[in-house]
Amino acid sequence: MGYTFRQGIKNILRNKVFSLATVATISACVFLFGLFYAVVINFQNIVRTAQSGVAVTVFFDEGIEDARIQEIGQEIGKRAEVSRIVFVSAQEAWDSFKDDYLGEYVDTFGDDNPLADCANYEIYMNDVSMQDSLVGYLQTIPGIREVHKSANVANALSNVNSLVAYVSLGIILILFCVSIFLISNTVAIGITVRREEIAIMKLIGATDFVVRAPFVYEGIILGIIGAGIPLALLYYLYDNLINYVLSRYSVLSSILVFVSADEIFYTLAPVAVIMGVGIGFLGSLFTVRRHLRV
Amino acid sequence: MIILEDVSKTYSTGAPALNNVSIHIEPGEFVFVVGDSGSGKSTMIKLLLRELTPSSGRIIVNNTDVGRLKHRQIPIYRRNIGVVFQDFRLLKDRNVYENVAFAQRVISVPNRQIRKNVPSVLSLVSLAEKYKSRPRQLSGGEQQRVAVARAIVNKPPILLADEPTGNLDPRTSWEIMKLLEQINRDGTTVLVVTHNREIVNAMRKRVITMKKGIILSDQKKGSYIDEG
Ligand SMILES: Nc1ncnc2c1ncn2[C@@H]1O[C@H](COP(=O)(O)OP(=O)(O)O)[C@@H](O)[C@H]1O
Protein backbone atom coordinates (compact mmCIF):
# COMPACT_ATOMS: atom_id res chain seq x y z
CA MET A 1 0.00 0.00 0.00
CA GLY A 2 2.72 2.47 1.03
CA TYR A 3 4.87 1.70 -1.99
CA THR A 4 2.10 1.69 -4.59
CA PHE A 5 0.70 4.94 -3.15
CA ARG A 6 4.08 6.66 -3.39
CA GLN A 7 4.42 5.43 -6.96
CA GLY A 8 1.01 6.94 -7.69
CA ILE A 9 2.21 10.32 -6.45
CA LYS A 10 5.42 9.93 -8.47
CA ASN A 11 3.35 9.30 -11.59
CA ILE A 12 1.53 12.58 -11.04
CA LEU A 13 4.73 14.56 -10.55
CA ARG A 14 6.45 12.92 -13.49
CA ASN A 15 3.60 13.82 -15.79
CA LYS A 16 2.86 17.37 -14.62
CA VAL A 17 1.22 18.85 -17.69
CA PHE A 18 -1.35 16.12 -18.08
CA SER A 19 -1.95 15.93 -14.36
CA LEU A 20 -2.63 19.66 -14.34
CA ALA A 21 -4.99 19.45 -17.30
CA THR A 22 -6.84 16.61 -15.62
CA VAL A 23 -7.18 18.45 -12.32
CA ALA A 24 -8.38 21.53 -14.18
CA THR A 25 -11.12 19.64 -16.01
CA ILE A 26 -12.34 17.82 -12.94
CA SER A 27 -12.26 21.15 -11.12
CA ALA A 28 -14.39 22.76 -13.82
CA CYS A 29 -16.81 19.85 -13.65
CA VAL A 30 -17.13 19.99 -9.88
CA PHE A 31 -17.19 23.80 -9.84
CA LEU A 32 -20.11 23.95 -12.25
CA PHE A 33 -21.85 21.21 -10.38
CA GLY A 34 -21.46 23.13 -7.13
CA LEU A 35 -22.55 26.37 -8.72
CA PHE A 36 -25.71 24.88 -10.19
CA TYR A 37 -26.40 23.01 -7.01
CA ALA A 38 -26.23 26.24 -5.01
CA VAL A 39 -28.48 28.04 -7.49
CA VAL A 40 -31.03 25.23 -7.60
CA ILE A 41 -31.14 24.87 -3.83
CA ASN A 42 -31.66 28.60 -3.38
CA PHE A 43 -34.31 28.63 -6.08
CA GLN A 44 -36.13 25.82 -4.38
CA ASN A 45 -35.90 27.64 -1.11
CA ILE A 46 -37.36 30.82 -2.61
CA VAL A 47 -40.12 28.88 -4.32
CA ARG A 48 -40.99 27.12 -1.11
CA THR A 49 -41.11 30.37 0.83
CA ALA A 50 -43.26 31.94 -1.86
CA GLN A 51 -45.58 28.95 -1.93
CA SER A 52 -46.25 29.00 1.75
CA GLY A 53 -47.81 32.49 1.33
CA VAL A 54 -49.92 31.60 -1.71
CA ALA A 55 -53.62 31.13 -1.25
CA VAL A 56 -56.78 30.89 -3.31
CA THR A 57 -59.56 33.11 -2.04
CA VAL A 58 -63.26 32.30 -2.53
CA PHE A 59 -66.15 34.74 -2.04
CA PHE A 60 -69.79 33.74 -1.54
CA ASP A 61 -73.12 34.62 -3.16
CA GLU A 62 -74.89 37.59 -1.58
CA GLY A 63 -77.15 36.73 1.32
CA ILE A 64 -75.79 33.19 1.71
CA GLU A 65 -76.53 31.51 5.01
CA ASP A 66 -73.83 30.90 7.58
CA ALA A 67 -74.67 27.20 7.66
CA ARG A 68 -74.04 26.90 3.90
CA ILE A 69 -70.71 28.68 4.32
CA GLN A 70 -69.72 26.10 6.89
CA GLU A 71 -70.76 23.24 4.61
CA ILE A 72 -68.67 24.65 1.78
CA GLY A 73 -65.71 24.97 4.12
CA GLN A 74 -65.97 21.31 5.12
CA GLU A 75 -66.19 20.18 1.48
CA ILE A 76 -63.14 22.17 0.46
CA GLY A 77 -61.20 20.94 3.47
CA LYS A 78 -61.57 17.35 2.21
CA ARG A 79 -59.68 18.05 -1.05
CA ALA A 80 -56.21 16.56 -1.34
CA GLU A 81 -54.66 19.78 -2.64
CA VAL A 82 -55.67 21.72 0.45
CA SER A 83 -53.34 22.02 3.37
CA ARG A 84 -55.18 24.64 5.39
CA ILE A 85 -58.38 26.66 5.14
CA VAL A 86 -59.11 29.88 7.01
CA PHE A 87 -62.45 31.68 7.30
CA VAL A 88 -62.27 35.46 7.14
CA SER A 89 -65.51 37.22 8.15
CA ALA A 90 -66.57 40.48 6.55
CA GLN A 91 -65.59 42.33 9.71
CA GLU A 92 -62.13 40.78 9.80
CA ALA A 93 -61.59 41.53 6.13
CA TRP A 94 -62.46 45.15 6.74
CA ASP A 95 -60.30 45.40 9.84
CA SER A 96 -57.32 43.97 8.05
CA PHE A 97 -57.87 46.23 5.05
CA LYS A 98 -58.11 49.26 7.32
CA ASP A 99 -54.90 48.40 9.08
CA ASP A 100 -53.02 47.68 5.90
CA TYR A 101 -54.11 50.55 3.68
CA LEU A 102 -56.04 53.28 5.45
CA GLY A 103 -54.26 53.97 8.68
CA GLU A 104 -55.36 57.39 10.07
CA TYR A 105 -57.96 58.00 7.30
CA VAL A 106 -60.15 55.19 8.57
CA ASP A 107 -62.64 57.56 10.21
CA THR A 108 -64.01 58.80 6.87
CA PHE A 109 -65.94 55.54 6.61
CA GLY A 110 -67.69 55.82 9.97
CA ASP A 111 -69.25 52.53 11.10
CA ASP A 112 -70.16 51.27 7.63
CA ASN A 113 -68.38 48.18 6.41
CA PRO A 114 -67.82 48.72 2.68
CA LEU A 115 -66.69 45.10 2.47
CA ALA A 116 -70.00 43.74 3.79
CA ASP A 117 -70.01 40.98 1.15
CA CYS A 118 -66.41 40.12 1.50
CA ALA A 119 -66.50 37.22 3.89
CA ASN A 120 -64.23 34.57 2.36
CA TYR A 121 -62.15 31.44 2.73
CA GLU A 122 -58.40 31.64 2.33
CA ILE A 123 -57.32 28.23 1.03
CA TYR A 124 -53.66 27.22 1.34
CA MET A 125 -52.30 24.47 -0.87
CA ASN A 126 -49.77 21.66 -0.49
CA ASP A 127 -48.28 22.48 -3.86
CA VAL A 128 -48.81 25.48 -6.10
CA SER A 129 -48.83 23.35 -9.21
CA MET A 130 -52.19 21.96 -8.05
CA GLN A 131 -53.78 25.39 -8.14
CA ASP A 132 -55.55 25.02 -11.50
CA SER A 133 -57.33 21.80 -10.66
CA LEU A 134 -58.42 23.22 -7.31
CA VAL A 135 -59.79 26.40 -8.87
CA GLY A 136 -61.71 24.37 -11.46
CA TYR A 137 -63.32 22.43 -8.69
CA LEU A 138 -64.14 25.49 -6.57
CA GLN A 139 -65.95 27.17 -9.46
CA THR A 140 -68.45 24.29 -9.63
CA ILE A 141 -69.54 24.61 -5.98
CA PRO A 142 -72.94 26.26 -5.63
CA GLY A 143 -72.88 29.33 -3.36
CA ILE A 144 -69.45 30.47 -4.49
CA ARG A 145 -69.53 33.75 -6.35
CA GLU A 146 -65.93 34.29 -7.17
CA VAL A 147 -62.56 32.53 -7.00
CA HIS A 148 -59.38 34.59 -6.82
CA LYS A 149 -56.23 32.90 -7.94
CA SER A 150 -52.96 34.16 -6.58
CA ALA A 151 -50.51 35.50 -9.11
CA ASN A 152 -48.69 32.51 -10.50
CA VAL A 153 -45.14 33.63 -9.73
CA ALA A 154 -44.34 30.59 -7.70
CA ASN A 155 -45.44 28.30 -10.51
CA ALA A 156 -43.23 30.13 -12.99
CA LEU A 157 -40.29 29.96 -10.61
CA SER A 158 -40.82 26.26 -10.32
CA ASN A 159 -40.58 25.86 -14.09
CA VAL A 160 -37.43 27.98 -14.38
CA ASN A 161 -35.94 25.91 -11.62
CA SER A 162 -36.36 22.62 -13.42
CA LEU A 163 -35.02 24.17 -16.62
CA VAL A 164 -31.88 25.29 -14.79
CA ALA A 165 -31.55 21.81 -13.31
CA TYR A 166 -31.80 20.08 -16.71
CA VAL A 167 -29.37 22.40 -18.48
CA SER A 168 -26.84 22.10 -15.70
CA LEU A 169 -27.21 18.35 -15.65
CA GLY A 170 -26.39 18.29 -19.36
CA ILE A 171 -23.31 20.45 -18.99
CA ILE A 172 -22.09 18.47 -16.02
CA LEU A 173 -22.54 15.21 -17.92
CA ILE A 174 -20.40 16.52 -20.78
CA LEU A 175 -17.68 17.70 -18.40
CA PHE A 176 -17.86 14.38 -16.62
CA CYS A 177 -17.09 12.57 -19.86
CA VAL A 178 -14.27 14.96 -20.72
CA SER A 179 -12.80 14.39 -17.26
CA ILE A 180 -12.90 10.63 -17.64
CA PHE A 181 -11.30 10.95 -21.06
CA LEU A 182 -8.48 13.14 -19.72
CA ILE A 183 -7.83 10.93 -16.71
CA SER A 184 -7.72 7.98 -19.03
CA ASN A 185 -5.17 9.70 -21.27
CA THR A 186 -3.03 10.79 -18.35
CA VAL A 187 -2.92 7.28 -16.98
CA ALA A 188 -2.30 5.76 -20.41
CA ILE A 189 0.72 8.02 -20.87
CA GLY A 190 1.98 7.01 -17.45
CA ILE A 191 1.64 3.38 -18.42
CA THR A 192 3.52 3.90 -21.69
CA VAL A 193 6.34 5.74 -19.94
CA ARG A 194 6.65 2.91 -17.45
CA ARG A 195 6.23 -0.04 -19.83
CA GLU A 196 9.66 -1.39 -19.05
CA GLU A 197 9.27 -1.02 -15.32
CA ILE A 198 5.90 -2.77 -15.46
CA ALA A 199 7.43 -5.64 -17.45
CA ILE A 200 10.15 -6.07 -14.82
CA MET A 201 7.62 -5.91 -12.00
CA LYS A 202 5.65 -8.73 -13.56
CA LEU A 203 8.76 -10.88 -14.01
CA ILE A 204 9.69 -10.36 -10.38
CA GLY A 205 6.26 -11.59 -9.33
CA ALA A 206 4.28 -8.45 -8.60
CA THR A 207 0.54 -9.15 -8.41
CA ASP A 208 -1.90 -7.42 -10.73
CA PHE A 209 -2.92 -5.29 -7.80
CA VAL A 210 0.59 -3.97 -7.21
CA VAL A 211 1.08 -3.34 -10.93
CA ARG A 212 -2.20 -1.49 -11.29
CA ALA A 213 -2.61 0.26 -7.96
CA PRO A 214 -0.20 3.16 -8.60
CA PHE A 215 -2.23 4.22 -11.61
CA VAL A 216 -5.53 3.92 -9.81
CA TYR A 217 -4.14 5.91 -6.89
CA GLU A 218 -2.94 8.47 -9.41
CA GLY A 219 -6.47 8.84 -10.73
CA ILE A 220 -8.04 9.03 -7.28
CA ILE A 221 -5.56 11.62 -6.03
CA LEU A 222 -6.16 13.77 -9.11
CA GLY A 223 -9.89 13.38 -8.47
CA ILE A 224 -9.63 14.51 -4.85
CA ILE A 225 -7.52 17.53 -5.76
CA GLY A 226 -9.91 18.26 -8.61
CA ALA A 227 -12.82 18.26 -6.14
CA GLY A 228 -11.08 20.07 -3.29
CA ILE A 229 -10.03 23.17 -5.22
CA PRO A 230 -13.47 24.13 -6.58
CA LEU A 231 -15.11 23.32 -3.25
CA ALA A 232 -12.87 25.70 -1.37
CA LEU A 233 -13.33 28.34 -4.06
CA LEU A 234 -17.11 27.94 -4.10
CA TYR A 235 -17.37 28.15 -0.34
CA TYR A 236 -15.36 31.34 -0.27
CA LEU A 237 -17.28 32.93 -3.17
CA TYR A 238 -20.71 31.89 -1.97
CA ASP A 239 -20.21 32.98 1.59
CA ASN A 240 -18.91 36.38 0.49
CA LEU A 241 -21.63 36.82 -2.11
CA ILE A 242 -24.57 36.28 0.21
CA ASN A 243 -23.01 38.40 2.91
CA TYR A 244 -22.41 41.17 0.40
CA VAL A 245 -25.93 41.01 -1.07
CA LEU A 246 -27.59 40.91 2.33
CA SER A 247 -25.60 43.81 3.74
CA ARG A 248 -25.78 45.93 0.61
CA TYR A 249 -29.45 45.35 -0.26
CA SER A 250 -31.06 44.74 3.07
CA VAL A 251 -34.49 45.34 1.52
CA LEU A 252 -34.11 42.10 -0.38
CA SER A 253 -33.53 40.05 2.69
CA SER A 254 -37.25 39.49 3.22
CA ILE A 255 -37.76 38.19 -0.34
CA LEU A 256 -34.48 36.42 -0.99
CA VAL A 257 -34.02 33.89 1.72
CA PHE A 258 -30.54 32.48 1.04
CA VAL A 259 -29.57 29.05 2.19
CA SER A 260 -26.44 29.37 4.31
CA ALA A 261 -23.08 28.26 2.92
CA ASP A 262 -22.68 25.68 5.66
CA GLU A 263 -26.05 24.16 4.90
CA ILE A 264 -25.26 23.89 1.19
CA PHE A 265 -21.80 22.43 1.74
CA TYR A 266 -23.10 19.91 4.21
CA THR A 267 -24.48 18.05 1.19
CA LEU A 268 -22.37 19.50 -1.61
CA ALA A 269 -18.95 18.70 -0.13
CA PRO A 270 -19.40 14.94 0.22
CA VAL A 271 -21.20 14.69 -3.12
CA ALA A 272 -18.44 16.63 -4.90
CA VAL A 273 -15.67 14.57 -3.31
CA ILE A 274 -17.44 11.37 -4.29
CA MET A 275 -17.78 12.79 -7.78
CA GLY A 276 -14.06 13.63 -8.00
CA VAL A 277 -12.94 10.31 -6.57
CA GLY A 278 -15.45 8.53 -8.80
CA ILE A 279 -14.15 10.22 -11.93
CA GLY A 280 -10.56 9.46 -10.93
CA PHE A 281 -11.28 5.89 -9.96
CA LEU A 282 -13.39 5.01 -12.98
CA GLY A 283 -11.14 6.77 -15.48
CA SER A 284 -7.97 5.11 -14.24
CA LEU A 285 -9.43 1.68 -13.59
CA PHE A 286 -10.94 1.60 -17.04
CA THR A 287 -7.58 2.52 -18.61
CA VAL A 288 -5.52 0.19 -16.46
CA ARG A 289 -7.81 -2.71 -17.32
CA ARG A 290 -7.45 -1.97 -21.00
CA HIS A 291 -3.69 -1.32 -21.11
CA LEU A 292 -2.40 -3.61 -18.39
CA ARG A 293 -3.80 -6.93 -19.41
CA VAL A 294 -1.28 -8.91 -17.46
CA MET B 1 13.63 -28.90 -9.73
CA ILE B 2 13.14 -28.12 -13.44
CA ILE B 3 11.56 -30.71 -15.71
CA LEU B 4 10.65 -30.30 -19.37
CA GLU B 5 8.75 -33.25 -20.85
CA ASP B 6 8.40 -33.30 -24.64
CA VAL B 7 7.97 -29.57 -24.73
CA SER B 8 7.20 -27.94 -28.06
CA LYS B 9 6.52 -24.31 -28.75
CA THR B 10 5.34 -22.99 -32.08
CA TYR B 11 4.84 -19.28 -32.57
CA SER B 12 1.94 -18.28 -34.76
CA THR B 13 4.42 -17.83 -37.59
CA GLY B 14 6.92 -20.38 -38.88
CA ALA B 15 8.55 -23.57 -37.69
CA PRO B 16 8.57 -24.69 -34.05
CA ALA B 17 10.99 -22.75 -31.85
CA LEU B 18 11.19 -25.75 -29.53
CA ASN B 19 10.58 -29.26 -30.82
CA ASN B 20 9.96 -32.09 -28.34
CA VAL B 21 12.50 -30.93 -25.79
CA SER B 22 13.00 -32.93 -22.60
CA ILE B 23 15.32 -31.74 -19.84
CA HIS B 24 15.75 -32.75 -16.22
CA ILE B 25 17.60 -30.40 -13.87
CA GLU B 26 18.24 -31.33 -10.25
CA PRO B 27 18.19 -28.87 -7.37
CA GLY B 28 21.54 -27.16 -6.93
CA GLU B 29 22.75 -27.83 -10.49
CA PHE B 30 24.63 -25.31 -12.64
CA VAL B 31 23.67 -25.69 -16.32
CA PHE B 32 24.87 -23.92 -19.45
CA VAL B 33 22.58 -23.78 -22.47
CA VAL B 34 24.40 -23.03 -25.71
CA GLY B 35 23.49 -22.96 -29.37
CA ASP B 36 23.20 -20.79 -32.45
CA SER B 37 21.02 -17.80 -32.33
CA GLY B 38 17.46 -18.77 -33.19
CA SER B 39 17.88 -22.25 -31.69
CA GLY B 40 15.14 -21.64 -29.09
CA LYS B 41 17.12 -20.79 -25.93
CA SER B 42 15.23 -17.59 -25.08
CA THR B 43 11.97 -19.33 -25.85
CA MET B 44 12.83 -21.89 -23.22
CA ILE B 45 13.56 -19.16 -20.66
CA LYS B 46 10.23 -17.50 -21.46
CA LEU B 47 8.40 -20.78 -21.00
CA LEU B 48 10.06 -21.26 -17.61
CA LEU B 49 9.02 -17.72 -16.63
CA ARG B 50 5.51 -18.46 -17.83
CA GLU B 51 5.68 -15.52 -20.23
CA LEU B 52 4.69 -18.17 -22.78
CA THR B 53 2.84 -21.44 -22.49
CA PRO B 54 4.03 -24.58 -24.33
CA SER B 55 2.13 -25.67 -27.43
CA SER B 56 2.48 -29.22 -26.14
CA GLY B 57 4.34 -31.08 -23.43
CA ARG B 58 4.70 -30.34 -19.73
CA ILE B 59 6.92 -28.04 -17.72
CA ILE B 60 7.27 -28.76 -14.03
CA VAL B 61 9.18 -26.37 -11.80
CA ASN B 62 9.42 -26.90 -8.08
CA ASN B 63 6.58 -29.44 -8.30
CA THR B 64 4.38 -26.89 -10.07
CA ASP B 65 2.87 -27.69 -13.46
CA VAL B 66 3.70 -24.35 -15.04
CA GLY B 67 1.36 -24.71 -18.00
CA ARG B 68 -1.67 -25.13 -15.76
CA LEU B 69 -1.12 -22.11 -13.55
CA LYS B 70 -4.11 -19.82 -13.26
CA HIS B 71 -3.55 -16.19 -14.08
CA ARG B 72 -3.57 -15.06 -10.47
CA GLN B 73 -1.10 -17.80 -9.47
CA ILE B 74 1.57 -16.64 -11.92
CA PRO B 75 3.04 -13.85 -9.75
CA ILE B 76 3.51 -16.19 -6.81
CA TYR B 77 5.10 -18.78 -9.09
CA ARG B 78 7.55 -16.23 -10.52
CA ARG B 79 8.84 -15.44 -7.06
CA ASN B 80 10.62 -18.80 -7.28
CA ILE B 81 12.74 -17.54 -10.15
CA GLY B 82 15.32 -14.80 -10.42
CA VAL B 83 16.18 -13.67 -13.93
CA VAL B 84 19.03 -11.74 -15.55
CA PHE B 85 19.15 -10.48 -19.15
CA GLN B 86 21.81 -9.40 -21.59
CA ASP B 87 20.62 -5.78 -21.48
CA PHE B 88 20.49 -5.52 -17.65
CA ARG B 89 17.00 -3.92 -17.61
CA LEU B 90 17.66 -1.60 -14.70
CA LEU B 91 15.46 1.38 -13.85
CA LYS B 92 17.43 4.36 -15.07
CA ASP B 93 15.67 6.86 -12.83
CA ARG B 94 16.65 5.03 -9.62
CA ASN B 95 19.92 4.43 -7.87
CA VAL B 96 21.52 1.07 -7.22
CA TYR B 97 19.92 0.64 -3.83
CA GLU B 98 16.43 1.42 -5.15
CA ASN B 99 16.88 -0.86 -8.15
CA VAL B 100 17.52 -3.78 -5.83
CA ALA B 101 14.96 -2.73 -3.23
CA PHE B 102 12.41 -2.51 -6.05
CA ALA B 103 12.30 -6.31 -6.31
CA GLN B 104 11.31 -6.49 -2.67
CA ARG B 105 8.92 -3.55 -2.68
CA VAL B 106 6.80 -4.95 -5.49
CA ILE B 107 6.22 -8.12 -3.52
CA SER B 108 5.42 -6.10 -0.40
CA VAL B 109 8.40 -6.97 1.78
CA PRO B 110 8.37 -4.69 4.86
CA ASN B 111 10.77 -1.77 4.72
CA ARG B 112 12.57 -2.89 7.87
CA GLN B 113 13.53 -6.11 6.14
CA ILE B 114 14.45 -4.37 2.89
CA ARG B 115 16.94 -2.21 4.79
CA LYS B 116 18.66 -5.37 5.99
CA ASN B 117 18.50 -7.46 2.80
CA VAL B 118 19.59 -4.91 0.19
CA PRO B 119 22.95 -3.93 1.73
CA SER B 120 23.76 -7.56 2.34
CA VAL B 121 23.06 -8.61 -1.25
CA LEU B 122 24.90 -5.54 -2.56
CA SER B 123 28.00 -6.52 -0.65
CA LEU B 124 27.67 -10.04 -2.07
CA VAL B 125 28.00 -8.56 -5.57
CA SER B 126 30.71 -6.14 -4.34
CA LEU B 127 28.70 -2.99 -4.93
CA ALA B 128 28.11 -1.92 -1.33
CA GLU B 129 29.91 1.39 -1.85
CA LYS B 130 28.09 2.33 -5.02
CA TYR B 131 24.60 1.99 -3.63
CA LYS B 132 23.84 5.63 -4.41
CA SER B 133 24.99 5.56 -8.05
CA ARG B 134 22.65 5.68 -10.98
CA PRO B 135 22.88 2.92 -13.61
CA ARG B 136 24.42 5.27 -16.20
CA GLN B 137 27.28 6.07 -13.79
CA LEU B 138 28.23 2.39 -13.71
CA SER B 139 30.25 0.18 -16.06
CA GLY B 140 28.50 -2.63 -17.90
CA GLY B 141 29.83 -5.22 -15.47
CA GLU B 142 28.65 -3.20 -12.49
CA GLN B 143 25.21 -2.79 -14.02
CA GLN B 144 24.96 -6.51 -14.56
CA ARG B 145 25.96 -7.09 -10.93
CA VAL B 146 23.12 -4.81 -9.87
CA ALA B 147 20.79 -6.88 -12.04
CA VAL B 148 22.08 -10.06 -10.41
CA ALA B 149 21.58 -8.55 -6.97
CA ARG B 150 18.01 -7.67 -7.91
CA ALA B 151 17.43 -11.20 -9.20
CA ILE B 152 18.57 -12.89 -5.99
CA VAL B 153 17.48 -10.45 -3.29
CA ASN B 154 14.19 -12.32 -2.86
CA LYS B 155 16.21 -15.53 -2.44
CA PRO B 156 14.59 -17.52 -5.26
CA PRO B 157 15.61 -21.20 -5.48
CA ILE B 158 16.20 -20.79 -9.24
CA LEU B 159 18.26 -18.24 -11.18
CA LEU B 160 17.90 -17.93 -14.97
CA ALA B 161 20.34 -15.87 -17.05
CA ASP B 162 19.79 -15.19 -20.76
CA GLU B 163 23.17 -14.27 -22.26
CA PRO B 164 24.24 -12.31 -19.17
CA THR B 165 27.68 -11.59 -20.58
CA GLY B 166 26.59 -10.81 -24.13
CA ASN B 167 27.36 -7.10 -23.71
CA LEU B 168 30.49 -7.45 -21.57
CA ASP B 169 34.22 -7.72 -22.29
CA PRO B 170 35.99 -11.04 -21.49
CA ARG B 171 37.40 -10.02 -18.12
CA THR B 172 34.05 -8.65 -16.87
CA SER B 173 32.29 -11.70 -18.29
CA TRP B 174 34.45 -13.86 -16.08
CA GLU B 175 33.53 -11.78 -13.02
CA ILE B 176 29.84 -12.26 -13.71
CA MET B 177 30.17 -15.99 -14.34
CA LYS B 178 32.17 -16.40 -11.14
CA LEU B 179 29.43 -14.51 -9.32
CA LEU B 180 26.78 -16.84 -10.75
CA GLU B 181 28.90 -19.83 -9.76
CA GLN B 182 29.16 -18.52 -6.23
CA ILE B 183 25.40 -18.02 -6.04
CA ASN B 184 25.05 -21.63 -7.22
CA ARG B 185 27.45 -22.79 -4.50
CA ASP B 186 25.21 -21.08 -1.97
CA GLY B 187 22.40 -23.43 -3.03
CA THR B 188 20.59 -21.80 -5.96
CA THR B 189 19.86 -23.79 -9.11
CA VAL B 190 21.39 -21.80 -11.97
CA LEU B 191 20.67 -21.98 -15.71
CA VAL B 192 22.82 -19.80 -17.96
CA VAL B 193 22.23 -19.27 -21.67
CA THR B 194 25.46 -18.10 -23.27
CA HIS B 195 27.62 -17.86 -26.40
CA ASN B 196 30.83 -17.59 -24.41
CA ARG B 197 32.82 -20.60 -25.56
CA GLU B 198 35.93 -19.86 -23.52
CA ILE B 199 34.08 -19.68 -20.22
CA VAL B 200 31.90 -22.72 -20.95
CA ASN B 201 34.96 -24.77 -21.78
CA ALA B 202 36.86 -23.58 -18.72
CA MET B 203 34.14 -24.06 -16.11
CA ARG B 204 33.43 -27.74 -16.75
CA LYS B 205 29.70 -27.64 -15.98
CA ARG B 206 26.76 -29.43 -17.52
CA VAL B 207 26.23 -28.13 -21.07
CA ILE B 208 23.02 -28.48 -23.07
CA THR B 209 23.51 -27.70 -26.75
CA MET B 210 20.53 -26.73 -28.85
CA LYS B 211 19.95 -26.35 -32.54
CA LYS B 212 16.79 -25.35 -34.38
CA GLY B 213 14.60 -26.19 -31.43
CA ILE B 214 15.98 -29.59 -30.54
CA ILE B 215 18.61 -30.75 -28.05
CA LEU B 216 21.77 -31.69 -29.88
CA SER B 217 23.62 -32.87 -26.82
CA ASP B 218 23.45 -32.78 -23.03
CA GLN B 219 26.81 -33.41 -21.32
CA LYS B 220 27.94 -33.42 -17.73
CA LYS B 221 31.21 -31.46 -17.42
CA GLY B 222 30.70 -30.67 -21.08
CA SER B 223 32.16 -28.24 -23.54
CA TYR B 224 31.02 -25.88 -26.24
CA ILE B 225 30.19 -27.78 -29.42
CA ASP B 226 30.36 -26.18 -32.84
CA GLU B 227 28.01 -27.22 -35.61
CA GLY B 228 27.54 -30.79 -34.54
N1 LIG C 1 7.65 -13.56 -30.57
C1 LIG C 1 8.01 -14.36 -31.58
N2 LIG C 1 7.17 -14.55 -32.62
C2 LIG C 1 7.49 -15.35 -33.65
N3 LIG C 1 8.64 -16.05 -33.72
C3 LIG C 1 9.54 -15.91 -32.72
C4 LIG C 1 9.25 -15.08 -31.60
N4 LIG C 1 10.30 -15.14 -30.73
C5 LIG C 1 11.18 -15.97 -31.30
N5 LIG C 1 10.74 -16.45 -32.48
C6 LIG C 1 11.41 -17.41 -33.35
O1 LIG C 1 11.64 -18.60 -32.61
C7 LIG C 1 12.90 -19.11 -32.86
C8 LIG C 1 13.71 -19.22 -31.57
O2 LIG C 1 13.99 -17.93 -31.07
P1 LIG C 1 14.73 -17.70 -29.69
O3 LIG C 1 14.10 -18.55 -28.67
O4 LIG C 1 14.77 -16.24 -29.42
O5 LIG C 1 16.19 -18.23 -30.01
P2 LIG C 1 17.57 -17.91 -29.28
O6 LIG C 1 17.30 -17.23 -27.99
O7 LIG C 1 18.19 -19.24 -29.15
O8 LIG C 1 18.35 -17.05 -30.21
C9 LIG C 1 13.56 -18.20 -33.90
O9 LIG C 1 13.36 -18.75 -35.17
C10 LIG C 1 12.78 -16.92 -33.75
O10 LIG C 1 12.73 -16.25 -34.99
Ligand SMILES: [Mg+2]
Ligand atom coordinates in the same frame (compact mmCIF):
# COMPACT_ATOMS: atom_id res chain seq x y z
MG1 LIG D 1 17.97 -15.41 -27.26
